[in-house]
Amino acid sequence: MKVLKTLATALLATAALTTASLACELTLKSSDTHPDGYPTVEAVKHMGKLLNERTNGRICVEVFHSAQLGQEKDTIEQTKFGVIDLNRVSMGPFNNLVEETKVVSLPFVFKGVDHMNRVMDGPIGEEILAAFEPHGFVGLAFFDGGARSFYNRVKPITKVEDLAGMKVRVMQSDIFVDMMSALGANATPMPYGEVYSAIQTGVIDGAENNWPSFESSGHFEVAGYYTLNEHLIVPEVLVMSKASWDKLSAEDQAAVRQAAKDSVPVMRELWQAREKVSEEKVRAAGVEIITDIDKEPFMAAMDTVYEKHVTSDKLKDLVARIRATD
Structure with a gap:
């Protein structure tokens, strides 16, 4: 019943296609839980x-955008069935499905965001993208998910x-x-x-995420303490339904893959600018930012x-190669 419900949601959303997209021979539906912009x-x-x-x-x-087609776990199911064609998803929900994604979801596996980008832009990243295909997805590109840190409504975490x-929300991943x-x-x-209402009502004490997500979700309004411990630097992934992919010609497949790759520099530039804006907004709201912390x-x-x-x-080999990447 849950699958049928999520499929129905996607089919209803399909009716909202714009006039411009209807003029195309093929319109690929893409999902994202984040807001427009x-x-x-x-x-x-x-x-x-x-x-x-x-x-x-x-x-x-x-x-x-804005989870119009459902939350990430639901949209992954829809994407596998080909109801959703493209999906930008956090890595965590894939951990129990695509083994290789576990490695890049490990705490402190990357030395920093630049290190993460170098790893994911290279052969290790291509190897992980290829690992999606046996599970019904085609891995297209990795986006920057920034550094995730703890925030809560109770006290500073040093x-x-x-x-x-403390009750802390995490993504639906065994590693987390x-x-x-x-x-x-x-x-x-x-x-x-x-998460917002759960923090607001005290169901949980806090969560963990990056600057833009902490700000855009409004979580900073209900969680007044943000600790910059940066325990996770997890890339996000753009995948395509294998069912949808197989309907494309080889030429169109190549066009889709290249367009996805070419969107990455744009995303990173936007991300860096958004991080600054989000940090400024959070600080202006009076959230206490904790930076004096020993990560060891x-x-x-x-x-x-x-x-x-x-x-x-x-x-083990993937972890070793990530750590050996300069």
Whole structure:
């Protein structure tokens, strides 16, 4: 019933296609949980513009932002069935489906955002994109998800012990749950769209995310403490339904893949600008920003997470190669 419901939602949304997209021979429906104007949303719009130009107007991309087609877990199902053609998704919800995504979702696996981009732009990134195909998806490109840090409504977090017993929302991923358990907190997986009210009503104490998401979601309005510990630097992924992909000619497949790749620099430029704007807005709202923090104890606490999730030789090799990338 849940699948039928989400499929019905997508079919209803299809009726909202614009007049411009109806003029195309093929309109690809793309989903994003973020609001209109968000860097990932604008990047996929840019991809659509490039694709339309390069196919002489034959192919359009219609971006359904603000979770119009559902939360990420639901849209992944719809994408696999081919009801949604393109989907910008956080890496966490894919962890239990595409094994290779676990590695780039590990806490502190990247040295920084620039390091993450170098890794994902290279052969390791291509290897991970290829790993989506056996599961019904075609990996097209990686977007910048920034550095994720903790925020809450209760108190400043300056050390690991401050997290003890706190109820913290995480994405629906075993790695994220185990990360919080290793830090002594009570992990609470829930959809992104439910976090604001959950913090506001005290169902949870806080969550973790990057500057733009903390700001655009309005979470800063109900969580007055933001700790810049940057425990996760997780890329986001743009995937296409394998069912939709297989309907394209080889020429159109190449056009889609190249347009997606060419949207990445645009996304990163928008992201950097948005981070600055979001930080300024959050600081102006009076949120207490905690920067005096020793990351080493946080990193040391992750040993059990790595031991549990990096078990195969393939994943151990990926971790080693990521850490060896300059």
